[in-house]
Amino acid sequence: MNVKNLFIFAISFVFSSAVFAKNHQVKLLTMADGGQSMMMSPGFIKIDKGDTITFIPSDATHNAESIALPNNATAFNSAMGTEVTITFSAEGVYLYKCTPHFALGMLGVIQVGAPNNLEQVKNKWQQIKSGVVMNQERVEQYLAQVK
Template sequence: MEKAMTPSRALLAAALIAATCASTQAAEVTIKMLNNGPAGMMVFEPPFVKIAPGDSVKFVATDKGHNVETIKNMAPEGVAPVKGALGKDETITFDKEGVYGFKCSPHYIMGMVALVAVGANLDNLEKAKGLDQNKMAKQRFEPLWAKAEGK
Protein backbone atom coordinates (compact mmCIF):
# COMPACT_ATOMS: atom_id res chain seq x y z
CA MET A 1 0.00 0.00 0.00
CA GLU A 2 1.39 3.40 -1.02
CA LYS A 3 1.57 6.19 1.52
CA ALA A 4 0.11 9.52 0.51
CA MET A 5 2.50 12.47 0.51
CA THR A 6 1.68 14.90 3.27
CA PRO A 7 1.08 18.54 2.31
CA SER A 8 4.28 19.63 4.06
CA ARG A 9 6.34 17.03 2.18
CA ALA A 10 4.74 18.02 -1.12
CA LEU A 11 5.56 21.67 -0.42
CA LEU A 12 9.15 20.77 0.46
CA ALA A 13 9.52 18.69 -2.72
CA ALA A 14 8.14 21.54 -4.85
CA ALA A 15 10.53 24.02 -3.20
CA LEU A 16 13.52 21.74 -3.87
CA ILE A 17 12.54 21.30 -7.51
CA ALA A 18 12.09 25.06 -7.94
CA ALA A 19 15.46 25.79 -6.31
CA THR A 20 17.20 23.24 -8.53
CA CYS A 21 15.63 24.70 -11.67
CA ALA A 22 16.47 28.28 -10.66
CA SER A 23 20.11 27.44 -9.98
CA THR A 24 20.58 25.80 -13.39
CA GLN A 25 19.15 28.65 -15.45
CA ALA A 26 21.69 30.47 -17.56
CA ALA A 27 22.45 34.09 -16.74
CA GLU A 28 22.80 37.05 -19.09
CA VAL A 29 25.34 39.77 -18.32
CA THR A 30 25.38 43.16 -20.05
CA ILE A 31 28.52 44.92 -21.26
CA LYS A 32 28.05 48.40 -22.69
CA MET A 33 30.17 49.85 -25.48
CA LEU A 34 30.76 53.46 -24.41
CA ASN A 35 32.35 56.60 -25.84
CA ASN A 36 33.27 57.61 -22.26
CA GLY A 37 33.35 55.53 -19.11
CA PRO A 38 35.15 55.12 -15.77
CA ALA A 39 38.34 53.93 -17.51
CA GLY A 40 38.39 56.75 -20.06
CA MET A 41 37.36 57.15 -23.67
CA MET A 42 36.21 54.28 -25.89
CA VAL A 43 35.64 51.50 -23.36
CA PHE A 44 33.61 48.41 -22.66
CA GLU A 45 31.85 48.68 -19.30
CA PRO A 46 32.51 46.52 -17.45
CA PRO A 47 35.70 45.51 -19.28
CA PHE A 48 35.86 42.11 -17.52
CA VAL A 49 33.20 39.56 -16.62
CA LYS A 50 33.44 36.05 -15.19
CA ILE A 51 30.57 33.78 -16.16
CA ALA A 52 29.61 30.11 -16.15
CA PRO A 53 29.38 27.91 -19.25
CA GLY A 54 25.95 28.37 -20.83
CA ASP A 55 25.70 32.02 -19.74
CA SER A 56 25.35 34.85 -22.25
CA VAL A 57 26.82 38.31 -22.60
CA LYS A 58 24.82 41.04 -24.28
CA PHE A 59 27.11 43.67 -25.77
CA VAL A 60 25.09 46.88 -25.99
CA ALA A 61 26.09 49.44 -28.62
CA THR A 62 25.33 52.76 -26.94
CA ASP A 63 26.54 54.57 -30.07
CA LYS A 64 26.22 53.72 -33.75
CA GLY A 65 30.03 53.70 -34.14
CA HIS A 66 30.70 50.65 -31.93
CA ASN A 67 30.76 46.92 -32.60
CA VAL A 68 32.05 43.81 -30.87
CA GLU A 69 34.47 41.43 -32.52
CA THR A 70 36.56 38.52 -31.28
CA ILE A 71 40.27 39.29 -31.18
CA LYS A 72 42.00 36.82 -33.49
CA ASN A 73 43.31 33.76 -31.58
CA MET A 74 41.90 35.04 -28.28
CA ALA A 75 39.26 32.37 -27.74
CA PRO A 76 39.36 28.65 -26.93
CA GLU A 77 40.18 26.25 -29.79
CA GLY A 78 37.27 25.49 -32.09
CA VAL A 79 35.14 28.49 -31.13
CA ALA A 80 33.74 30.41 -34.11
CA PRO A 81 34.77 34.07 -34.26
CA VAL A 82 32.22 36.84 -33.69
CA LYS A 83 31.97 40.00 -35.77
CA GLY A 84 29.05 42.20 -34.84
CA ALA A 85 27.70 44.97 -37.05
CA LEU A 86 28.35 48.63 -36.24
CA GLY A 87 25.72 50.13 -33.98
CA LYS A 88 24.04 46.79 -33.27
CA ASP A 89 23.73 44.90 -29.99
CA GLU A 90 25.18 41.39 -29.99
CA THR A 91 24.30 38.58 -27.58
CA ILE A 92 26.78 35.72 -27.33
CA THR A 93 26.23 32.47 -25.45
CA PHE A 94 29.44 30.91 -24.12
CA ASP A 95 29.43 27.12 -23.95
CA LYS A 96 33.17 26.45 -23.85
CA GLU A 97 35.39 27.29 -20.87
CA GLY A 98 38.31 29.65 -21.39
CA VAL A 99 39.08 33.32 -21.93
CA TYR A 100 37.67 35.34 -24.80
CA GLY A 101 39.09 38.68 -25.90
CA PHE A 102 36.91 41.22 -27.67
CA LYS A 103 37.48 44.55 -29.37
CA CYS A 104 35.50 47.31 -30.97
CA SER A 105 37.03 47.32 -34.45
CA PRO A 106 36.94 51.09 -35.09
CA HIS A 107 38.30 51.91 -31.62
CA TYR A 108 40.74 49.05 -31.02
CA ILE A 109 43.66 51.40 -31.71
CA MET A 110 42.39 53.41 -28.70
CA GLY A 111 42.40 50.28 -26.52
CA MET A 112 38.69 49.44 -26.62
CA VAL A 113 38.90 45.83 -25.43
CA ALA A 114 37.05 43.48 -23.08
CA LEU A 115 37.77 40.08 -21.56
CA VAL A 116 35.24 37.35 -20.74
CA ALA A 117 36.36 34.44 -18.54
CA VAL A 118 34.11 31.39 -18.78
CA GLY A 119 34.21 28.71 -16.08
CA ALA A 120 37.23 27.56 -14.10
CA ASN A 121 39.25 25.94 -16.91
CA LEU A 122 41.14 28.87 -18.46
CA ASP A 123 43.65 26.76 -20.40
CA ASN A 124 44.04 29.37 -23.14
CA LEU A 125 44.88 32.24 -20.76
CA GLU A 126 48.66 32.16 -21.24
CA LYS A 127 48.30 31.98 -25.02
CA ALA A 128 45.90 34.94 -24.97
CA LYS A 129 48.25 36.95 -22.75
CA GLY A 130 51.11 36.30 -25.18
CA LEU A 131 49.34 37.68 -28.25
CA ASP A 132 50.72 40.87 -29.73
CA GLN A 133 48.46 43.87 -29.00
CA ASN A 134 48.75 47.57 -29.76
CA LYS A 135 50.04 49.77 -26.92
CA MET A 136 46.63 50.96 -25.65
CA ALA A 137 45.03 47.50 -25.84
CA LYS A 138 48.01 46.00 -24.01
CA GLN A 139 47.69 48.57 -21.21
CA ARG A 140 43.98 47.97 -20.82
CA PHE A 141 44.37 44.18 -20.86
CA GLU A 142 46.94 44.14 -18.00
CA PRO A 143 44.42 44.54 -15.13
CA LEU A 144 41.98 42.22 -16.92
CA TRP A 145 44.53 39.38 -16.99
CA ALA A 146 44.97 39.78 -13.23
CA LYS A 147 41.20 39.55 -12.71
CA ALA A 148 41.03 36.41 -14.85
CA GLU A 149 43.79 34.89 -12.69
CA GLY A 150 41.81 35.76 -9.56
CA LYS A 151 44.28 38.40 -8.34
Protein backbone atom coordinates in the same frame (compact mmCIF):
# COMPACT_ATOMS: atom_id res chain seq x y z
CA MET B 1 12.44 3.56 -14.19
CA ASN B 2 10.07 3.20 -17.11
CA VAL B 3 10.68 4.74 -20.54
CA LYS B 4 8.26 7.61 -19.97
CA ASN B 5 9.94 8.68 -16.72
CA LEU B 6 13.37 8.32 -18.29
CA PHE B 7 12.29 10.53 -21.18
CA ILE B 8 10.91 13.19 -18.82
CA PHE B 9 14.11 13.10 -16.76
CA ALA B 10 16.27 13.45 -19.87
CA ILE B 11 14.26 16.40 -21.20
CA SER B 12 14.35 18.09 -17.79
CA PHE B 13 18.12 17.66 -17.61
CA VAL B 14 18.66 19.10 -21.09
CA PHE B 15 16.57 22.18 -20.40
CA SER B 16 17.78 22.76 -16.85
CA SER B 17 21.01 24.40 -18.02
CA ALA B 18 18.97 26.93 -19.99
CA VAL B 19 16.95 27.72 -16.88
CA PHE B 20 20.06 28.45 -14.84
CA ALA B 21 21.96 30.35 -17.55
CA LYS B 22 22.34 34.05 -16.85
CA ASN B 23 22.36 36.99 -19.20
CA HIS B 24 25.03 39.61 -18.60
CA GLN B 25 25.44 43.00 -20.24
CA VAL B 26 28.59 44.65 -21.53
CA LYS B 27 28.32 48.25 -22.65
CA LEU B 28 30.55 49.46 -25.47
CA LEU B 29 31.07 53.07 -24.45
CA THR B 30 32.45 56.14 -26.16
CA MET B 31 32.63 57.92 -22.79
CA ALA B 32 32.30 56.15 -19.44
CA ASP B 33 31.62 57.52 -15.98
CA GLY B 34 34.84 58.92 -14.60
CA GLY B 35 35.92 60.37 -17.93
CA GLN B 36 37.48 57.26 -19.45
CA SER B 37 36.89 56.95 -23.16
CA MET B 38 36.53 54.05 -25.58
CA MET B 39 36.00 51.21 -23.16
CA MET B 40 33.96 48.13 -22.44
CA SER B 41 31.99 48.20 -19.21
CA PRO B 42 32.77 45.94 -17.53
CA GLY B 43 36.13 45.42 -19.21
CA PHE B 44 36.59 42.06 -17.47
CA ILE B 45 33.70 39.74 -16.78
CA LYS B 46 33.63 36.18 -15.44
CA ILE B 47 30.63 34.08 -16.41
CA ASP B 48 29.56 30.46 -16.36
CA LYS B 49 29.52 28.14 -19.33
CA GLY B 50 26.17 28.53 -21.10
CA ASP B 51 25.64 32.12 -19.98
CA THR B 52 25.00 34.88 -22.49
CA ILE B 53 26.37 38.37 -22.86
CA THR B 54 24.43 41.15 -24.54
CA PHE B 55 26.83 43.67 -26.05
CA ILE B 56 25.22 47.12 -26.04
CA PRO B 57 26.94 49.79 -28.16
CA SER B 58 26.49 53.40 -27.02
CA ASP B 59 26.43 54.53 -30.65
CA ALA B 60 26.78 53.39 -34.26
CA THR B 61 30.60 53.34 -34.18
CA HIS B 62 31.02 50.32 -31.87
CA ASN B 63 30.99 46.55 -32.30
CA ALA B 64 32.35 43.46 -30.53
CA GLU B 65 34.77 41.18 -32.40
CA SER B 66 36.64 38.23 -30.92
CA ILE B 67 40.44 38.26 -31.22
CA ALA B 68 41.49 35.24 -29.15
CA LEU B 69 39.25 32.47 -27.87
CA PRO B 70 39.26 28.83 -26.78
CA ASN B 71 39.96 26.27 -29.53
CA ASN B 72 36.42 24.89 -29.51
CA ALA B 73 34.68 28.29 -29.38
CA THR B 74 32.89 30.09 -32.18
CA ALA B 75 34.31 33.46 -33.23
CA PHE B 76 31.98 36.45 -33.11
CA ASN B 77 31.84 39.81 -34.88
CA SER B 78 28.77 41.97 -34.35
CA ALA B 79 27.54 44.55 -36.81
CA MET B 80 28.43 48.17 -36.08
CA GLY B 81 26.03 49.87 -33.68
CA THR B 82 23.94 46.73 -33.25
CA GLU B 83 23.05 45.13 -29.94
CA VAL B 84 23.84 41.42 -30.02
CA THR B 85 23.50 38.55 -27.53
CA ILE B 86 26.07 35.75 -27.66
CA THR B 87 25.98 32.43 -25.81
CA PHE B 88 29.34 31.30 -24.44
CA SER B 89 29.36 27.51 -24.46
CA ALA B 90 33.13 26.90 -24.50
CA GLU B 91 35.18 27.31 -21.32
CA GLY B 92 38.21 29.54 -21.43
CA VAL B 93 39.33 33.13 -21.90
CA TYR B 94 38.12 35.39 -24.70
CA LEU B 95 39.85 38.60 -25.79
CA TYR B 96 37.69 40.87 -27.93
CA LYS B 97 37.77 44.37 -29.38
CA CYS B 98 35.76 47.16 -30.87
CA THR B 99 37.16 47.02 -34.41
CA PRO B 100 37.38 50.75 -35.21
CA HIS B 101 38.70 51.65 -31.73
CA PHE B 102 41.22 48.84 -31.27
CA ALA B 103 44.15 51.29 -31.44
CA LEU B 104 42.57 53.28 -28.61
CA GLY B 105 42.56 50.23 -26.35
CA MET B 106 38.88 49.41 -26.60
CA LEU B 107 39.23 45.75 -25.70
CA GLY B 108 37.65 43.44 -23.17
CA VAL B 109 38.28 40.08 -21.53
CA ILE B 110 35.69 37.41 -20.80
CA GLN B 111 36.41 34.38 -18.61
CA VAL B 112 34.03 31.48 -19.04
CA GLY B 113 34.58 28.90 -16.31
CA ALA B 114 38.16 27.63 -16.10
CA PRO B 115 40.84 29.77 -17.83
CA ASN B 116 42.29 26.79 -19.73
CA ASN B 117 43.70 28.91 -22.60
CA LEU B 118 45.02 31.89 -20.62
CA GLU B 119 48.60 31.52 -21.84
CA GLN B 120 47.48 31.47 -25.49
CA VAL B 121 45.41 34.63 -24.94
CA LYS B 122 48.33 36.36 -23.21
CA ASN B 123 50.60 35.36 -26.11
CA LYS B 124 48.08 36.75 -28.61
CA TRP B 125 47.94 40.01 -26.64
CA GLN B 126 51.74 40.27 -26.79
CA GLN B 127 51.59 39.79 -30.57
CA ILE B 128 48.98 42.50 -31.18
CA LYS B 129 49.52 45.08 -28.45
CA SER B 130 51.92 47.18 -30.54
CA GLY B 131 48.83 48.14 -32.56
CA VAL B 132 47.25 49.63 -29.42
CA VAL B 133 48.55 53.17 -28.91
CA MET B 134 46.45 54.04 -25.84
CA ASN B 135 45.25 52.20 -22.74
CA GLN B 136 47.45 49.10 -23.03
CA GLU B 137 47.54 49.00 -19.22
CA ARG B 138 43.77 48.60 -19.21
CA VAL B 139 44.04 45.29 -21.05
CA GLU B 140 46.90 44.18 -18.79
CA GLN B 141 44.67 44.87 -15.76
CA TYR B 142 41.82 42.86 -17.26
CA LEU B 143 44.08 39.88 -17.99
CA ALA B 144 45.46 40.05 -14.43
CA GLN B 145 41.93 39.46 -13.09
CA VAL B 146 41.67 36.05 -14.76
CA LYS B 147 41.98 33.36 -12.09
